[in-house]
Amino acid sequence: MSQSQSELLPRRRSIDTRKRLLDLAEQQVLAKGFVATSIEELVAGVGITKSGFFYHFKDKNDLARALLERHIVRERELLDDLFRRADELNDDPLHGFLVALRLFAEMMAALPEAHPGCIAATLCYQDQLFDRTIHELNAQSVLSWRVRFRERFARIVAAYPPAEPVDLDALADMMSTLIExxxxxxxxxxxxxxxxxxxxxxxxxxxxxxxx
Amino acid sequence: MSQSQSELLPRRRSIDTRKRLLDLAEQQVLAKGFVATSIEELVAGVGITKSGFFYHFKDKNDLARALLERHIVRERELLDDLFRRADELNDDPLHGFLVALRLFAEMMAALPEAHPGCIAATLCYQDQLFDRTIHELNAQSVLSWRVRFRERFARIVAAYPPAEPVDLDALADMMSTLIExxxxxxxxxxxxxxxxxxxxxxxxxxxxxxxx
DNA sequence: GACGTTACTGTACCATAGGTAAAGCTCGTC
DNA sequence: GACGAGCTTTACCTATGGTACAGTAACGTC
Incomplete structure (x- = not known):
């Protein structure tokens, strides 16, 4: 999906410059938004020059894409882990889901300050500044949540048929909607x-x- | 709250230049975000010069504030109207609320395209670009929704005591949360x-x- | 009809930010 | 010792927000 960068061993001095750029960028973007985060500020913080930035990223759009890709991977891993832990404790699909939701709420509550916002939403509201790939990544990520939750709900419905018909897609989307x-x-x-x-x-x- | 501008009759030629600036700005901000909307583009669209823009607005921050104030007023009027219509049809607080929600959903569904987004949320995600007044307006607006809904829920609770305790503040916020x-x-x-x-x-x- | 105010225009200019182009340097690996 | 990755240096271009200020046409008021 992304470049072949991670497969080859990174060489030479300051192997992690790119990662440090991404870390600082993420922090600043969450704190004050993408546009308010300047390239000059990032390179100064990391201790390289502007040309150094453009060696790692084609342009600012490319930085946004890299941030979003990293965010999506982490988010998926976090959810995988959460549901795995909840399912280990429970056989029942409904009970496991409720436990996962409680774990998730506790995680959100334990975040240091007000979590400044989801990278996806931050980029979503400025996505006309970026190329199509940003928008498609975002949509794909949201859809993966929908699929994941709808599948859980299908199992729950099988065990606990609801009294009235439920819009399972909407119910699945409700989680993402409430988070954003x-x-x-x-x-x-x-x-x-x-x-x-x-x-x-x-x-x-x-x-x-x-x-x- | 805002300037004395609207009380005095506006005089002279092109009395509505300021309004036309706001209309175009709103349209462009909703379509592509605040930062991507340039002042030059607005003045070209309205047929004035850049100096003309700065006659009406101190800076871009001032434009954002004016957009947000207008948005908040309209939103309040819309909600007032909605609940009034729903209450006219219903004496029961729960039933009236459910009717209002259905009316609201129908309104949202009838919007021409995907409604491109709430001015408040758009500005919220970039609010480090603006001064404190923008943030305070936003917070005040959200709180007014909370108060409005919580008051409705208080009446509903009186008529229909729930089986288990309910976090009424959170339930009131849920509406705003789902909309954003x-x-x-x-x-x-x-x-x-x-x-x-x-x-x-x-x-x-x-x-x-x-x-x- | 003079006078002041409103709503601008015109000109000139500044700073910041993103971005490009190209040459050079330096360290580690082969 | 050559080569390439990972930069630095220098120079420069553009768009955009913003400032400063002088001028002016239309209009309302007296």
């Missing part, structure tokens, strides 16, 4: 508790919907 | 149906929570 919205809200009100509380409300909704 | 998140999602997937479907899910949640 919760980040916006948390940012607007400078209140980090909003996101975890919304996740717990979603958990209540799932519980009510599939209650035996 | 739904706009992000709709934009990411280019699917205008996501937001109305989320609103209808929220409606189901409220119904389940307070069912007799």
């Amino acid at each position: 919205g919760g980040l916006v809200m948390g940012r607007a009100l400078r209140d980090p508790s909003i996101l975890p509380r919304q996740v717990l409300l979603f958990r209540d909704f799932v519980r009510l919907t599939f209650r035996p | 998140g739904g706009l992000v999602m709709g934009r990411a997937l280019r699917d205008p149906s996501i937001l109305p479907r989320q609103v209808l899910l929220f409606r189901d949640f409220v119904r389940l929570t307070f069912r007799p």
Whole structure:
């Protein structure tokens, strides 16, 4: 998917310059947005020159793409891990899901400050500044959440047929929707508790919907 | 709250230049974000010069503030109207609320294209570019939604005591959260149906929570 | 009809940021 | 010792936000 960069062993001095650029960029983008993060600021922070930046990234769009790709991978790993842990503790699909949601809410609540926002959402609102690949990566990531949750809900429905018909796609999207919205809200009100509380409300909704 | 501009009758030629600037700016900001919207582009579209822009707005931050103030007023009027219409049809607080949510979902679904996004969220994700007034306006607007909905829920709770305790503040915030998140999602997937479907899910949640 | 105000235009200019082009240097590996 | 990765140095171009200020046409007021 990305360059062959990671396969070959990186050589030579300051092997991690690219990674340090990405780390600093991520931190600054989450704190103040992509546009407000200047290339000059990044290279100064990392201790290289502007030309050095353009050696690693074709342009600022390329930096955005790299940030987003890294974010998507991490996010997937985090969810995989979460559901694996929840399923280890539970055979029942509904119960396992509720446990995963609780774990997730606790993770969100434990984040140091108000989590400043999801890279995806940050880029999404400025995606006209970027090329199509950014938008497609974003869409693909959101869809993978939908697929993941819908599959869980299919198993839950099999075990706990709901009393009334449920829009499973929408229910799956609700999780992503509440997260993205919760980040916006948390940012607007400078209140980090909003996101975890919304996740717990979603958990209540799932519980009510599939209650035996 | 804002300038004394609207009280005095506007005089002279092209009385509506400022409004036309705001209209075009709103359209462009929703379509491609605030930073991607250039002042030159706005003045060209409206048929004035750059100096003319800075006559009306101190700087770009001032434009953002004016856009946000206008947006907040319209949003409040829209909600007032919606609830008034729903309450006219219903005496019961729960029923009226459910009707209002359905009306709202229908309104969102009827929007021409994917609604490109809420001005507030758009600015929220770039609010480090602006001064504190932008952030405060945003927070105040979100809080007004919370107050409005919490008050409705208080009346509903009185009529329909829920089986288990409910976090009314979080439930009130859920509406804003789903709207902001739904706009992000709709934009990411280019699917205008996501937001109305989320609103209808929220409606189901409220119904389940307070069912007799 | 003079006068002041509003709503601009015109000109000139500055700083910052993204971006390009190309030559050179330096360290580690083969 | 050659080669290439990972930069540095220098120079320069463009777009955009923003400032400063002088001038001017239309209009309302007295």
